Amino acid sequence: MKIGIIGGTGDIGEGLAHRLSQNHEIYIGSRDKDKACETSECMIKALSEKGISAHCQGVTNQDAVDMGDIVVISVNYRHLESTIKSLTGFEDKIVVTPVNPIGKTDHFYYDPPEEGSAALAIKKMLPESAKIVGAFNNISAQKWKKLDEVLDYSVAVCGDDLASKKIVMGLVEEVSELTAYDAGPLESSSIIESITPLILNIAKYNNMKDVGIKFY
Amino acid sequence: MKIGIIGGTGDIGEGLAHRLSQNHEIYIGSRDKDKACETSECMIKALSEKGISAHCQGVTNQDAVDMGDIVVISVNYRHLESTIKSLTGFEDKIVVTPVNPIGKTDHFYYDPPEEGSAALAIKKMLPESAKIVGAFNNISAQKWKKLDEVLDYSVAVCGDDLASKKIVMGLVEEVSELTAYDAGPLESSSIIESITPLILNIAKYNNMKDVGIKFY
Numbered sequence: 473m474k475i476g477i478i479g480g481t482g483d484i485g486e487g488l489a490h491r492l493s494q495n496h497e498i499y500i501g502s503r504d505k506d507k508a509c510e511t512s513e514c515m516i517k518a519l520s521e522k523g524i525s526a527h528c529q530g531v532t533n534q535d536a537v538d539m540g541d542i543v544v545i546s547v548n549y550r551h552l553e554s555t556i557k558s559l560t561g562f563e564d565k566i567v568v569t570p571v572n573p574i575g576k577t578d579h580f581y582y583d584p585p586e587e588g589s590a591a592l593a594i595k596k597m598l599p600e601s602a603k604i605v606g607a608f609n610n611i612s613a614q615k616w617k618k619l620d621e622v623l624d625y626s627v628a629v630c631g632d633d634l635a636s637k638k639i640v641m642g643l644v645e646e647v648s649e650l651t652a653y654d655a656g657p658l659e660s661s662s663i664i665e666s667i668t669p670l671i672l673n674i675a676k677y678n679n680m681k682d683v684g685i686k687f688y
Numbered sequence: 689m690k691i692g693i694i695g696g697t698g699d700i701g702e703g704l705a706h707r708l709s710q711n712h713e714i715y716i717g718s719r720d721k722d723k724a725c726e727t728s729e730c731m732i733k734a735l736s737e738k739g740i741s742a743h744c745q746g747v748t749n750q751d752a753v754d755m756g757d758i759v760v761i762s763v764n765y766r767h768l769e770s771t772i773k774s775l776t777g778f779e780d781k782i783v784v785t786p787v788n789p790i791g792k793t794d795h796f797y798y799d800p801p802e803e804g805s806a807a808l809a810i811k812k813m814l815p816e817s818a819k820i821v822g823a824f825n826n827i828s829a830q831k832w833k834k835l836d837e838v839l840d841y842s843v844a845v846c847g848d849d850l851a852s853k854k855i856v857m858g859l860v861e862e863v864s865e866l867t868a869y870d871a872g873p874l875e876s877s878s879i880i881e882s883i884t885p886l887i888l889n890i891a892k893y894n895n896m897k898d899v900g901i902k903f904y
Binding site for chain 1: 795796797798844869870871872873875876878879880882883885886887889890892893894899900901902903904
């Protein structure tokens with residue numbers, strides 16, 4: 473599949489690209505195309521040293537949308553609206569969001585927009601034919617970056633279009649040892665996104681690092 | 689410790705009582721004292737057959753509040769307000785809430801009151817000196833009932849009074865193989881409670897039973 477990653481030079485984008493570029497064509501998008509190319513070249517080199525041929529290219533964020541059958545929005549929540557509104561061409565795309573709106577005082581808390589979640593806000597901003605799927609929300613950026621480390625967490629996947637959800641669940645299961653769980657409609661995204669500030673609090677208050685989650 | 693369980697004849701109440709009555713004095717409360725006594729006697733007998741001496745007594749819900757140093761509110765959310773408002777004497781008590789406000793259409797969803805969570809609603813209803821602690825929210829009733837089965841889940845514990853929270857975390861860790869995690873202030877209760885409809889959805893959409901959660 474062709475996977476365009478908006479904000480692909482960030483931890484999640486890079487981590488996903490690294491783990492999927494053997495079997496899929498990855499378009500690492502960025503506002504800064506040079507940075508995207510640099511990230512892509514580094515990745516190809518690092519994987520080549522392990523005997524893995526990576527199908528990867530650095531592009532603009534718009535190219536990542538245009539070229540991807542699946543588009544991953546790998547940006548920080550505070551840049552979400554401005555990023556999405558600068559792009560077009562989402563019609564009929566599967567759009568994957570790992571975005572979590574988080575606030576912080578002396579602890580972390582869930583701080584969603586009025587739509588109820590980042591995923592529901594994205595749905596509102598995009599054409600009706602775009603199929604929004606929430607996934608990869610609760611895996612720490614630090615874990616994504618550790619490219620040789622096994623990721624054996626559970627990933628709750630939610631969305632209103634079943635076929636798109638199943639495709640994304642398949643993609644999740646290609647990444648390391650992640651296990652995908654259908655978590656129901658896109659409305660579930662508020663709960664799934666809110667788990668991220670919860671596990672950040674658990675890390676903080678229990679002296680843990682990079683806390684993840686498993687359902688079983 | 690003396691633990692009063694309001695609604696102690698329900699699955700969670702009975703399951704907790706069964707697993708804690710060896711080391712603590714358990715007061716199984718009910719609106720129906722006869723039912724509480726019957727549950728208590730059954731439990732004493734069942735544990736005695738395993739060579740365990742249970743410290744357990746059936747009482748009214750009001751007695752459970754009066755006698756407990758720790759009071760567990762083991763009632764369904766729809767009965768929460770009427771139950772709490774029928775009781776007095778919560779001053780200075782540690783009050784543990786596993787209550788989750790859940791709605792259901794073709795899927796489960798989180799349906800909190802205006803206060804933001806069941807725990808925050810309880811805090812509002814009780815005297816200021818009562819110390820509310822959220823715990824045991826995400827363990828399925830069916831698992832509680834299987835009295836010989838090991839429970840090896842993670843339990844997120846939240847509350848504003850650190851000492852009370854630590855006491856409850858200690859109690860959690862006495863139950864089977866549960867692991868307690870400090871999840872921060874009582875405000876975290878909305879996220880923790882919402883995990884329950886999420887895991888109910890995961891069970892529904894993935895043909896699983898009694899889904900639980902682990903943080904690691």
